[in-house]
Structures are given as C-alpha cells and as structure tokens.
Amino acid sequence: MNTLAGELARALGDVDAMQQLYADDISWTLPVTLGRIGGTNEGKDAVIKLNKISFGPYSKSAGFKVDIHHEFGDDEYSVARFTCSATVSATDEAYVNEYSLFVRGRDGKITEVVEHLDTLKVMHYEGLRTFLPRISGVVVS
Numbered sequence: 001m002n003t004l005a006g007e008l009a010r011a012l013g014d015v016d017a018m019q020q021l022y023a024d025d026i027s028w029t030l031p032v033t034l035g036r037i038g039g040t041n042e043g044k045d046a047v048i049k050l051n052k053i054s055f056g057p058y059s060k061s062a063g064f065k066v067d068i069h070h071e072f073g074d075d076e077y078s079v080a081r082f083t084c085s086a087t088v089s090a091t092d093e094a095y096v097n098e099y100s101l102f103v104r105g106r107d108g109k110i111t112e113v114v115e116h117l118d119t120l121k122v123m124h125y126e127g128l129r130t131f132l133p134r135i136s137g138v139v140v141s
Contacts, residue, residue: 003078004110005103006071012084013064015051022047023109030054033119047113057128058095062087078103091126 004021011017028047032038041050058064065085073079079102086095097117104112122128 001071003071003073003080003103004075004105004108005073005078005080005101006068008103008110008113009066009068009071009080009082009084009099009101012066013055013058013060013086015048015055018051019044019048021110023106023111026110026112028113028115030115031117031119034122057088057090059087059089059092073103075105075108078105088125088128093125095125095128097121 008018008021011021022044024044025042026044026047027040027042028050029040030038030050037050037053041047063086066082067085068080068082070081071078079100081098081100083096083098087093088095100116102114102116103110
C-alpha cells in the first residue's frame, strides 16, 4: 500500500521530489525542541525552506536510506513510521533515528505534516551539535 505519508518518507532528502507532493497551503509541524525549525511552518515556500534547512547538515552524496516499518491510511489521512539513516557531513558520523509522519491530504497532495522524532537523539551526534547552534534560537550546552 502506498500512502502520501509513505511517499513523503521515501522522498526524504530530495527536496525537489518532496515539493511535488505538497499542496500550496501545506503546513509542517516539528517538535519545538528543535529550536528555530521547530513549531509549525505554513505555506509551500516556508515548508520547502524548512526542508532545505533540515537536510543541510547531511551528506547529499551519501543520500538518505529510509526503512519503513508501518504505513497505513487513505488519501485523506495516513501515517508512516520509519527509520532514517544518513551521514552527518561535518563528521562523517552515521546518523540513524526513528520518525513518524502524520499526513493529511487533499486531491492527492499533502496539506499537513506532523513529524515526530527523537530530538534528544539528534543531539547525540557531534556533527549535528555543531550545526544546530548556528540556527538562531537553539542553545546547546
């Protein structure tokens, strides 16, 4: 079964492919513990900007590997739980974290994403601790 949530998960890291899935009025909510990029971003331009910032610290040449554990739903509401693996550019660390995407759709396009991940685990990676302080509003101690 392919759902919008699963399609989005499989496209992670490829902002051009991701934005093809978006409605103009999309919103994307991240945990507020991610600093400036946390909270809700509204509108296609804002979400694309968020995507570019979010994927900034990861190696584009190494790519993203997504292993979907569960995917279910319909055209209006779907969920995907998956593990994402990537490489942190600054340190060549292998990044691995589990995510859940809750997605609402309309007319085959994504109108809302609510993303959950282990934000504390993000801070376990030296290369991400180096990157995140450069984001306004994020304090790393």
